[in-house]
Amino acid sequence: METPVIETRGLTRTYDADTVPVHAVNGIDLRVEKGEFTAIIGPSGCGKTTLMNMIGGLDEPTAGHVLIDGEDIGHKSANAMIAYRLHHIGFVFQAYNLIPVLTALENVSFVMLLQGVKKRERQQRAQELLASVGLMDKLDKRPNELSGGQQQRVAVARALASRPRFVLADEPTANLDSHSTNDLIDLMAELNRKDNMTFLFATHDQRVIDRARRVVTLEDGRIVKDEKRG
Amino acid sequence: MVPLIAxxxxxxxxxxxxxxxxxxxVGLWGGTFFMAVSWGMYAHQLDTVINDQVSHIQVHAPRFRDDDDGRYGIPEADVLLDSIRTDSRVKAATERIVLPGVMVQSTANSAGVSVLGIDPKDEEKVTGLHDRLTDGTYFTGTKSAPMVMGAKLAQKLKIDLRGRTVISFLNAQDSLVAMSFRVVGLYHSGNSALEEGTVYVRREDLARQMHLGTPANEIAVLLTDEKDLDAVQRKMQAMRPDMRVESWKELSPELRLVVDSFSQYTYIFIGIILLALMFGIVNTMLMAxxxxxxxxxxxxxxxxxxxRVFAMVMWETVYMAVIGAPLGMLLAWVSIQVVGRTGIDLTAFAAGLSSYGFDAVIHPALAANFYLEIAGLGIAAAILSAIYPAWKAVRMRPTEALRKI
Structure with a gap:
């Protein structure tokens, strides 16, 4: 059997709210294979973002393990985890979270700069990525000169810039209008199909859920349904 | 790209x-200008003490200095003076007979003074006494023994030009001598202690009654360049190991303390300004x-x-500091140049300032190295004050930070 890109084993995150512990994520076992286009859904507070944060190495589990390509990332120091994220994980956030003082091209290049990629190579790849998300004419625009949909496209290009193992997208369409949402889903589905890039979404958005090929439903920090579609 | 983002x-x-x-x-400007004003005051005081009073170097018999007694002369003072004058670093030198702690009397009053028996021509080159005359003549115009005294002392003694004074002292033969002089000139000095406490007569007049057995009990030396002070002093001491060769730093220790401590206490003042500045920068950068x-x-x-996050926050502060510090230094340089020429007129406080040896018109001045040092201190303070905000930035947990609206 092929090693999954993402695997969680008994993943648990407990918060101490006053004296009563709250299990945000409660013993989740999940396998995500290479090339999956998976949506994690569920009501607010069900643990979607906490699960995503632990898979992305942004939060530490109280118990259990996260394995990326079979490697347990739970023992890495904070600094080692930053370097791990840089080289292996792409992030798309709900609020775009681009660097406001950099242009679209610089935002995408920036991740490669952190990786130590040479200037010519990162300029070329950043242009290719922005072309692939349909923003070739917006290279020199700063985030405040772009629409929400355009900013989220730049964020997708940035997430792919580091050639990650997978992309984590936490509510990527929450701030977008329906037209931009459809465009963004089309874009990510195309990247998934063409490059076999693995996408894992946490979302409420039915339009994203409808396009996902696998839907994992959480409730009270547990998986209550795991549905794969043709 | 991190510096670019910053x-x-x-x-x-x-x-x-x-x-x-x-x-x-503004902080550096204020601090630097204050330093320049302070240095302008002290530089004048230093100039007055060296050029009007003690010169760079003086030679005395050890007991002259220990006992403050003018009866101890310098054996073969003429020979020593001639040797000193051959040194190219010496601008001028003169010999004197000095009587410290002498009573001078007029018909109306009396005062304790130091009497300096001088060679008027040589003294012109060393202390420029003739330039400070405000009234009368420079040891001319009388058949009697002439005296030049400070205008303030003349007021105190209620004596005018041409008035007679008497000084009483013990000569080298332990005889009490009283000598009469006629006041022929009045001088002014920026140092009121000097003006009220020193009278000048001709050395030859004093010598007749002092019976020193040598031409002088003091040799004063003015140098062309202050930087030669230590070398010339060492050389003179080697020439006459039996004499005490002292620089103005030993002769006027209070002034030496002022000069030596000037840098220290002005840096403390600058430090206080920078500390206040640092709180402002910490606050601003924390906000940022x-x-x-x-x-x-x-x-x-x-x-x-x-x-890199740490470096980014540090860079941001460095940029603001390298904009602010040179601007402050430029403002300071321009204002010091302008006010240095026109001077700050404190004539209203002239009497008080003069009693401390300060001039009534202050000309701010500052050596070039101070500008660089203060600018460096300003930038260093800014960098130091950015450490805490930068540390706060890197202590953030990404999950918590991302949740912030």
Whole structure:
């Protein structure tokens, strides 16, 4: 059997709210294979973002393990985890979270700069990525000169810039209008199909859920349904 | 790219960044100008003490200095004086007979003074006494023994030009001598202690009654360049090991203390200004960091190492400091140049200032090295004050930072 890109084993995150512990994520076992286009859904507070944060190495589990390509990332120091994220994980956030003082091209290049990629190579790849998300004419625009949909496209290009193992997208369409949402889903589905890039979404958005090929439903920090579609 | 991001971050809130840069500039400007005013005051005092009073170097018999007694002369003073004058570093030198702690009397009053028996021509070159005459003549115009005294002393003694005075002293043969002089000139000095406490007569007049057995009990030496002081002093001491050769630093220890401690206490003053400035910078940079919490969290989430986040915040502060510090130094240089020429007129406080040896018109001045040092201190203070905000930035947990609205 092929090693999954993402695997969680008994993943648990407990918060101490006053004296009563709250299990945000409660013993989740999940396998995500290479090339999956998976949506994690569920009501607010069900643990979607906490699960995503632990898979992305942004939060530490109280118990259990996260394995990326079979490697347990739970023992890495904070600094080692930053370097791990840089080289292996792409992030798309709900609020775009681009660097406001950099242009679209610089935002995408920036991740490669952190990786130590040479200037010519990162300029070329950043242009290719922005072309692939349909923003070739917006290279020199700063985030405040772009629409929400355009900013989220730049964020997708940035997430792919580091050639990650997978992309984590936490509510990527929450701030977008329906037209931009459809465009963004089309874009990510195309990247998934063409490059076999693995996408894992946490979302409420039915339009994203409808396009996902696998839907994992959480409730009270547990998986209550795991549905794969043709 | 981190310095580039930092540079652009500086201009995200232009008003705030300009205020920080301006506060650095104004703080350093104020501190530097204060230093220049202080140095202007002390430089005049130093100039007065050296050029009007003690010169760079003086030679005495050891007991002259120990006992403050004018009856101890310098054996073969003429020979020593001739040797001193052959040194190219010596601008002028003269010999004197000095009587410290002598009573001078007029018909109306009396006062304790130092009597300096001088060679008028030589004294012109050493202390420029003739230039400070405000009334009368320079040891001419009388058949009697002439005396030049300070205008303030003349007021105290209620004596006018042509008036007679008597001085009484013990000569080298332990005889009490009373000598009469006629006041022929009045001088002014920026140092009121000198003006009220020193009278000048001709050395030849005093010598007749002192019976020193040698031409002088003091040799005063003025150098062309202060930097030769130690070398010339050592050389003279080697020439006459039996005599005490002292520089103005030993002769006027209070002034030496002022000069030596000038840098220290003005740096303390600058330090206080910089400390206040640092609190402002810490506050501003903390604000800049905290309002970008989400962005900093995102940077660490996508893989920006903590050391780079730290460096970015530091760079932002450095940029504001390198704008503010040179601006402050430029303002300081221009204002010191302008006010240095016109002077700060404190004539209203002239009497008080004069009693401390300060001039009534202060000409601010500052050596070039101080500008560089103060600018460096300003930048260093800014960098130091950025450490805490930068540390706060890297201590953020990306998950918590990303949740911030």
């Amino acid at each position: 540079w652009r971050n500086v201009w995200r809130n232009r008003l705030r960044s300009l205020l920080v840069a301006l506060s650095i500039a 960091v905290l309002e970008r919490t989400r962005e900093l969290g995102m940077l660490m989430a996508i893989g920006m190492e903590r050391r």
